[in-house]
Amino acid sequence: MKFLCVAGLLASAAAFQAQPAAFTTQSHAVGGSVNGAFSAAEGIAHRNRRATIVMDGKANAIRDRITSVKNTRKITMAMKLVAAAKVRRAQDAVVATRPFSETLQSVFGGLIERMGGEALDLPLLTQREVNKVTLAVITGDRGLCGGYNSFMIKKAESRFNELKEQGIECDMILIGKKGITYFERRGFPIRKTFETGQNPDSKQALAISEEILNTYLGGETDAVELLYTKFVSLIASAPSARTLVPFSASEITTKGDEVFQLTTKAGEFEVEREELDVAEPQEFPNDMIFEQDPLQIINSILPLYLNGQILRTLQEAVASELAARMQSMQSASDNAGALAKKLDQEYNRARQASVTQEILEIVSGASALE
Numbered sequence: 001m002k003f004l005c006v007a008g009l010l011a012s013a014a015a016f017q018a019q020p021a022a023f024t025t026q027s028h029a030v031g032g033s034v035n036g037a038f039s040a041a042e043g044i045a046h047r048n049r050r051a052t053i054v055m056d057g058k059a060n061a062i063r064d065r066i067t068s069v070k071n072t073r074k075i076t077m078a079m080k081l082v083a084a085a086k087v088r089r090a091q092d093a094v095v096a097t098r099p100f101s102e103t104l105q106s107v108f109g110g111l112i113e114r115m116g117g118e119a120l121d122l123p124l125l126t127q128r129e130v131n132k133v134t135l136a137v138i139t140g141d142r143g144l145c146g147g148y149n150s151f152m153i154k155k156a157e158s159r160f161n162e163l164k165e166q167g168i169e170c171d172m173i174l175i176g177k178k179g180i181t182y183f184e185r186r187g188f189p190i191r192k193t194f195e196t197g198q199n200p201d202s203k204q205a206l207a208i209s210e211e212i213l214n215t216y217l218g219g220e221t222d223a224v225e226l227l228y229t230k231f232v233s234l235i236a237s238a239p240s241a242r243t244l245v246p247f248s249a250s251e252i253t254t255k256g257d258e259v260f261q262l263t264t265k266a267g268e269f270e271v272e273r274e275e276l277d278v279a280e281p282q283e284f285p286n287d288m289i290f291e292q293d294p295l296q297i298i299n300s301i302l303p304l305y306l307n308g309q310i311l312r313t314l315q316e317a318v319a320s321e322l323a324a325r326m327q328s329m330q331s332a333s334d335n336a337g338a339l340a341k342k343l344d345q346e347y348n349r350a351r352q353a354s355v356t357q358e359i360l361e362i363v364s365g366a367s368a369l370e
Helices: 001-018 031-047 058-114 148-165 177-185 202-217 250-256 294-369
Strands: 132-138 168-176 190-194 223-231 235-246 257-265 268-276
Touching: 031 190, 058 294, 132 148, 132 177, 132 202, 132 294, 148 168, 148 223, 148 235, 148 294, 168 177, 168 202, 177 190, 190 202, 202 223, 202 235, 202 294, 223 294, 235 294
Parallel strands: 132 168, 132 223, 168 190
Antiparallel strands: 223 235, 257 268
C-alpha cells in the first residue's frame, strides 16, 4: 500500500514538472517559420507606430488653447508691422509739408521786420480778456493703442474742470471718435466734431481751421487751446497743450521745428529725431513796393499758418497713436509667446501624466494575471 502511494506521488510530480512546456510558444522543430512571421509583424507595427495620442479632456483643451494663442500672436505681430508702415507714411507726410511751413515762416518774419516796431492791429494777434475758452482735443479713431486715448481724455477733462473752477466758460471741438464717444456720453458742451483718420490731409485741416477761425473771429470764444499728443519716441508720447489762437508774432518768428525718422537697429525699430533751426526771415528791400499793404498780407498769411499748424499737429498725433499701437501689439505678442510656452509645459505634464497612468494600468493588469 505504501509503495502504491509513493508511486502515485512520483507520477503526479512528473506531470507538474512537464506541464510548463505545454504552454510555451516556441518550438525548436517548427518554430523557425512562426518566429519569422512574428518578427515581420512586429517590424511593420514598429514602423507604423505613432506618438501616443492623449485623449484626456484637459490635455485636449490645453492643446486647443495653445493653437488659439499662437494664432493671436500672429495677428498682433501683423498689426505691429502694419502700424510701422503707417508711421513711415506719416513721417513722409511731415517731411513733405516742411518746405511750405519754412517758406511761410520766412515770409512772415520778413514782413514783421519790414514793419519794424509798428503795432500789429490784427484780430488774430490781439489778446482779449478771457471769459470763454474753446478746447480743441485730438484723440484717435480706434483702440488697441495702449493708454494713448485715455491719457489724452484725462488731460482734456482735467483742463476743462480747471477752467470751470476759475469761472471761465468752456466748450470743445473734438477730433477723433474715441474722444467724441467719451465726452458725448457725459454731456460735455461740444461745438463741433471731426474724425482723425489715419492719413490727415490739408482738406481735413482746412475744415478744422475754418471752424476755429469762425468761432474766434465771430466773438464766440476768446481763446482756443489745442490739446494733442506730442510724438517723443516709439515707447513714449506726451499729452501736450498750447494756445492756438490768438497767435503770438514773436512765437511764430522764433519757433523752430523737428522731424523724426523711423529706422531699424539690430532688428528693432527706433526713431531718430532732428531739430531744425528757425527759418531765416526773408529780406525785403526798403525800396520794394507791395501791391497790398503788408498788414493785409500778414492777415492773409495767418490763416495759412493756422492750417499748417493743425495739419502738422494731426500728423504728429497720428504718428503717436501708431507708435503706441506698435508698442501695444509688441507687448501683446510677447505676452502671447510667454503664455504659449507656459501652456506647452502644462500640456507636456498632462501628457506625461496620462502616459504614466497607462503604463501603471498595464503593469497592474500584468501583475494581476500572474
